[in-house]
Amino acid sequence: MPEISYNNKFFFIGGKKVRIAAGAMHYFRIPRELWRDRIEKAKLAGLNTIETYFAWNAHEYEEGSFDFSGMLDIDAFFSECERAGMYIIARPGPFICAEWDNGGFPAWLNVKPGIKLRSYNKPYLSAVGKFFDRCIPVIEKHQYGKGGNVIMVQIENEYLFPKRAGGKKYMEYLRDDMRARGITVPLSSCDHMAQPVKGVLQTHNNSGGFLRTAKAYRKAYPKAPFLVSEYWTGWFDSWGKAHNTRDTKTMARRLREIAGVGGMYIQYMFHGGTNFGFWGGRTVGNDRVFMTASYDYDAPLSETGQLTAKFVEFSRINYAMQGLKVPKISRSMPPRRLPALPKLSGWKAANPVVSGWRRLSKFEPFEKLGRYTGYGLYRARFCSKEAKEAALYFTKYGDRIKVFANGEYRGTFGRGADKDPIRVNFKKGDNELIFLVDNMGRFNYSLSVGELKGIFGPVFTEAKAINPVWTVKAAESFRFAPDRARDREVYGCGGELLKVWPNEPPSKRKFLKAEASFSGVKGKRYFTRFMVKDYENKSLFLNGKQFYYGRNSHINGGIVELEVTKYVREGKNLAEVYHEGSDADFLKSCSFAECSGELSGEISFAAFEPLAKGRRISLKPLRIWKSVFELDWPAFPIRLRMDGMGKGQIYLNGINLGRYWQPKPQRDYYLPEPWLKGKNEIMILEEEGNSPGEVRLVYDSSEAFVG
Numbered sequence: 001m002p003e004i005s006y007n008n009k010f011f012f013i014g015g016k017k018v019r020i021a022a023g024a025m026h027y028f029r030i031p032r033e034l035w036r037d038r039i040e041k042a043k044l045a046g047l048n049t050i051e052t053y054f055a056w057n058a059h060e061y062e063e064g065s066f067d068f069s070g071m072l073d074i075d076a077f078f079s080e081c082e083r084a085g086m087y088i089i090a091r092p093g094p095f096i097c098a099e100w101d102n103g104g105f106p107a108w109l110n111v112k113p114g115i116k117l118r119s120y121n122k123p124y125l126s127a128v129g130k131f132f133d134r135c136i137p138v139i140e141k142h143q144y145g146k147g148g149n150v151i152m153v154q155i156e157n158e159y160l161f162p163k164r165a166g167g168k169k170y171m172e173y174l175r176d177d178m179r180a181r182g183i184t185v186p187l188s189s190c191d192h193m194a195q196p197v198k199g200v201l202q203t204h205n206n207s208g209g210f211l212r213t214a215k216a217y218r219k220a221y222p223k224a225p226f227l228v229s230e231y232w233t234g235w236f237d238s239w240g241k242a243h244n245t246r247d248t249k250t251m252a253r254r255l256r257e258i259a260g261v262g263g264m265y266i267q268y269m270f271h272g273g274t275n276f277g278f279w280g281g282r283t284v285g286n287d288r289v290f291m292t293a294s295y296d297y298d299a300p301l302s303e304t305g306q307l308t309a310k311f312v313e314f315s316r317i318n319y320a321m322q323g324l325k326v327p328k329i330s331r332s333m334p335p336r337r338l339p340a341l342p343k344l345s346g347w348k349a350a351n352p353v354v355s356g357w358r359r360l361s362k363f364e365p366f367e368k369l370g371r372y373t374g375y376g377l378y379r380a381r382f383c384s385k386e387a388k389e390a391a392l393y394f395t396k397y398g399d400r401i402k403v404f405a406n407g408e409y410r411g412t413f414g415r416g417a418d419k420d421p422i423r424v425n426f427k428k429g430d431n432e433l434i435f436l437v438d439n440m441g442r443f444n445y446s447l448s449v450g451e452l453k454g455i456f457g458p459v460f461t462e463a464k465a466i467n468p469v470w471t472v473k474a475a476e477s478f479r480f481a482p483d484r485a486r487d488r489e490v491y492g493c494g495g496e497l498l499k500v501w502p503n504e505p506p507s508k509r510k511f512l513k514a515e516a517s518f519s520g521v522k523g524k525r526y527f528t529r530f531m532v533k534d535y536e537n538k539s540l541f542l543n544g545k546q547f548y549y550g551r552n553s554h555i556n557g558g559i560v561e562l563e564v565t566k567y568v569r570e571g572k573n574l575a576e577v578y579h580e581g582s583d584a585d586f587l588k589s590c591s592f593a594e595c596s597g598e599l600s601g602e603i604s605f606a607a608f609e610p611l612a613k614g615r616r617i618s619l620k621p622l623r624i625w626k627s628v629f630e631l632d633w634p635a636f637p638i639r640l641r642m643d644g645m646g647k648g649q650i651y652l653n654g655i656n657l658g659r660y661w662q663p664k665p666q667r668d669y670y671l672p673e674p675w676l677k678g679k680n681e682i683m684i685l686e687e688e689g690n691s692p693g694e695v696r697l698v699y700d701s702s703e704a705f706v707g
Contacts, residue, residue, distance in 0.1 A: 003145035004152075004185050006201070006225050008218065009262055013087070013144060013151055020227065021318045022049035022089060023270025026098065027077040028058050029295055030273045032070055033674035034305065035080045038271050041301055043084050044329065045311055046318030049151070050081045051089040051229075051266045053096040056131050057106040058279065061372060063127075066134050074135065078142045082149045089188075089266065090139045091154040094118075094128045095449070099236045099291045101281045102442040103449045107372035110450045111365065117450045118159070120170040132181065140182040153178060154188045154229070155200060162194040171197045190229040193220060203229035205268070207246070208254050214261040228258050230268035233310065234298025238282075238289045240416065243665035243705035245298045252313040259321040267314065271305070272297035274670055277656040278373035281444030286531060287559050287589070288416045290399075290440045292666045293650075293658030294705070304637035304670055304700045306332035334636045334699060341638060341697040342629040344682065350624045352685065355614035357604040364605075366439060366454035375608035378435040378455055382601030384426040391421035391464065392433075393593050395527055395563065396457025402436040402687070404619060415440060415559070419529060419591060421463035433599070436608065436619060438687075440659075448558065460525070462597035468516030468575060472584045475513035479578045480539040480549045514577040514587055520568040524594050529561045530577075531589035537580035542567035544574075559589070610685045611654060621689025627682050629697070634676070637700040639668035645695060646688030653680055664707035668698060 003014055010017045023042045030038055042050060054074065060066050068074060081088050095118055096104035106127075109115060114123045142148030155174040161167045175187055175197055188201040193216075196202055201224055204213055214226045233251060235244040258265045272295035280291030296303035300311035312329050319326040357379060360369075366376050392413070394401055400414040405424035413422050424433070439453040520526070532538055532550050539549040545567050548560065579586060610624055631638075640650060642660050650657040650669055653676075657669055684692060 002184070006186065008223055008225055011151070011225065011264075018048065018087075019322055020049050020087070020264040020266070021047050021321060022051050022087075022266040023047045023300075024051045024230070024266055024268040025271040026052050026055070026273055027074065028055045028071055028279075029275065030071070030271070031672045031674050032073065032076070034672065035077055036084075037305055038301065039080055039084045039086060041305065041307065042270055043086060045270070045300060045315040046322070046324065046326075047086070047267075047270065048322065049087040049089055049266070051091065051268075052077070053098050053100075053104065053157075054090070054092040054135055055096070055098075055100060055279075056093055056104045057100075057102055057372075059135065060106050060131055062370070063106065063108045064130075068134070068138075074138050075142075078138070078148065078150070082142070086149065087144070088142065088148070088150045089152045089154070090150055091157065092132070092135055092139065093157065094131065095157050097157055097445050099275075099281050099283065099295065099444050101279050101373065101444065103281065103444040105449065107367050107442070107453075108370075110452060111367045115450075118156070118170070119164075120166040120173060125173065129177070132177065136178070136181045136183065143183070143185050145184070150185060152186045152188055152201075153183050154190065155197075156189060156191075158205065159189065159191040160194045167195050168197065171195055171200075175200055188227070188229065193217070196220075201225075201227065203227040205230035205232075207232035207251070210254065210257045210263065211261060214258075214263055226258075226261065226263040228263060228265040231255065231258065231265045233267050233269060233300060233314075234272075234296075236297060237292040237294060237665045237705070239292060239661045239665075240288045241665060242707040248310045248313050251310065252317060255314060255317050259317060267300065269295070269297040269299040271301035272299045272303060274303060274658060274672075276658050278439070278441070278659070280659065281441045283443065283445045284448070284558050285533060289558070290415070293660065293669055294666050296705070302700075304639075306637070306700065308332075338635055338699055341634075341699070342631055344627045344629055344692070344696055347625050347627045347692050350626070351616040351618050352608065352610055352622055352624055353612055353614035354606045354617045355609060355612045357606045360603045360605055363455040363457065363459065363603060365452035365456040366437075367452055369454070369605055371454070371605075371607055374439060376437050376439070376454055377606045377608050378437065379604045379606070380433045380435075380459075380599055380601050381604075382431055382599070384428060384431055387428045388426050390424050390426050390461040390597075392424060392599075393421045393460045393463030393527070393595050394455060394457070395459070395561070395595075396452075397437065397455045398451060398453040399440040400438040401455070402438075402619075402622075404434040404436070406432055407618065409620060419589075420465040421593065434619065436622070443558075459599040460595035460597055461599050462595065464594045466518050466592035466594060468518050468592070470514045470516045470577075470584075470587045470590070472512055472514045472587070475511040475578060478509075478511050478537060478539065478580055479513075479541075481546045482549065509580060510582050512579045512581065512584055514579070514584065516575045518573055518575070518592060520570055520573045521594065522570045524596050525563065525565045526568045527561065527593045527595060528564050529559060529589070529591055529593070531586055532558065532560055533586070536586075538586070539578040541576040541578075542573060543569060564592070610649065610683065611651065621687070623686050623689065625684045625686060625692050627692070628679065629682070630679050631676050631697075632678050633673045634699075637673065638671050638697050639700055639704055640671055640682065641668045641696050641698045643667075643694040643696075644690055645684070645686055645692060646690045648685040648687045651683040651685075653677055665705050667706045668700075668704040670700075671697075
């Protein structure tokens, strides 16, 4: 009899009946010195299992160079779980989502020749295999029955492509590869039964509707347990939006619902932690769904390790569902008297540094230049025959570009910034343009995973924004002309798409049609930019020819930027947008640009590292601010309140704590207790020219988030 098996009610672990009550926490989001505290609090909450993803890109930041030390020491993290008597569920990926940069994939993978992520593709699987060579042996030696407590391993993550060509073969490959590497415990897959694989337990991710879902799973797999592999206890935060919270009583009721139907669960997240450094990702929805530094997630155990009301309520359910006596637990409260925190003063300002320029033959993405996270600088030097005003337009880039012309800051182009061309002044003779590009985090979800950052398309110096006036009216149907090759690749259905979308009776659906016209000029190049929201149907035409359509699916979303020159004709042009829904607000983001005068000259690139040694460069309004304060392990967790600041990065004693972008939803930034060393240095890279006169240390409180 295997050490671990299951039926439709229990897991049998070493002959013992177990109902899994698990909590997710990610070792790579928690300082190593705090692992034990967070794990012990999970046990206090009545959980019997810890679940974690593996962050491939953190372990293999540069191809072939692996790091499993410090916060990335999976072996030590598993040992801490085992010391506390906790079972372990490992989710090594290779794709993890997790609101983590690039969904966990290393950025260098994005430019591998012939690469096709999350598919049965030799270059991709070769890279996966090299990562697995290093991390799967750690799982293998920590398996239950071999001296450890790993009871289950997940293959892939949310593989929601039921008919994608080769999808099943890819999943079967991962299953067989895990077995060949010595994984004997049960394997799982959380793809909502979209791509079931024989011998792999199908699990479910959601935050509600469990009565209906459990019935469907039990019908499909009568001999397997109903396991909610991600019960979303809260939700992530993104810049510019309100802080996400989920009502404790509602979430507790839904958790009881899982237990009530005989199910088991993993609370995602039990403890969220922090997106330190540049590791926060982005997801679909709009132009600014970039993750905050905090991954608090409104989880039962807060970002700073405090017991919340949700912790107390959930713990009762965790104990009860296992038939255990419920202990008395109270939420964390700060001591009545806390010592005053040091004041931050004596701020010193300095210009940032550049560590060295290298020549390029053309604009190339960060990934090809070995710049995988953070900022980069591009420089273009050229000679102008005359003094003139120019208008710069960027065609392929990610994500925000600060433009400096002959030493003068002229504006920011891109995400959450200007969409119109940036106006600059050229002088007669030699000119220098510097572009500071901020990579705000790659897509961690959807088919957009694998995106490029930096500047990697033509930059034009003579550009004109075209913001057409749209006429909107109701439409009887949704017009589109499917690209069958794209359908087969993306959706795996080709002509079948015509049967399932969007041919429902018009009486049950609402459509809008928008029209606008603009004048085209021969010899110019034309680009368009528009928003596609999550779960949105949209189809765009120019002069009767479709140049984009997006199916109602979670795989779409975000700003789409395309060249449409071949669809534009001399004189009058007709643009049409078909949209499902009754909200015409989407047209605010729909614009065109007329371009000429492609930028050329001597092009160079330099890494931009605030802590690096190099030559100081004046890029006002950018400034580096430093202050020193004395504080060791505080009596209660502390944060840095960034009032009065704009956007940038925070460093504590040389450790990158993450991005800040005021004013909401994150107001305060966690300073982990073990990283305070008595005499401490705070360094702030401020992009928008603000001074830190109002920045101060505060104790952790409900005011850490706003909006």
